[in-house]
Amino acid sequence: MFGIRLLPCFLLLFITLLGCVPDHSRQEDIRPVTVIEVEAENWRFNKEIYKVFAGKPITINFKSVEGHHGFGIKGFPEYNIEGEGSMKVTLEPGEYQIFCTVPCGEGHDDMVATLIAV
Secondary structure (H helix, E strand, O other), X not given: XXXXXXXXXXXXXXXXXXXXXXXXXXXXXXXXXXXXXXXXXXXXXXXXXXXXXXXXXXXXXXXXXXXXXXXXXXXEEXXXXXXXXXEEEOOOOEEEEEEOOOXXXXXXXXXXXXXEEO
């Protein structure tokens, strides 16, 4: 009888713990590339995650499709595009934050994405 009363508690704990496991399936489904197309609109990028090859030259094509935005990679002030343009970068393996470099309004601080170099 005591075990039957605890069963709902264990079930609730199990379901709660499942929710704490990060979902990396989206990252694993994305194949690394050597060219990425980044489009910016109010107040988001066209993808949440971009995956590229580490140690290889990567071409980043950037375009603002709604509003005026910029492209930057946190920690690399030299990697900057405003409005529209392209650049080549080479990254070490790791995760990098992409952000809008142009103050674009109320959602500006939330305008980020992840660039993964593998």
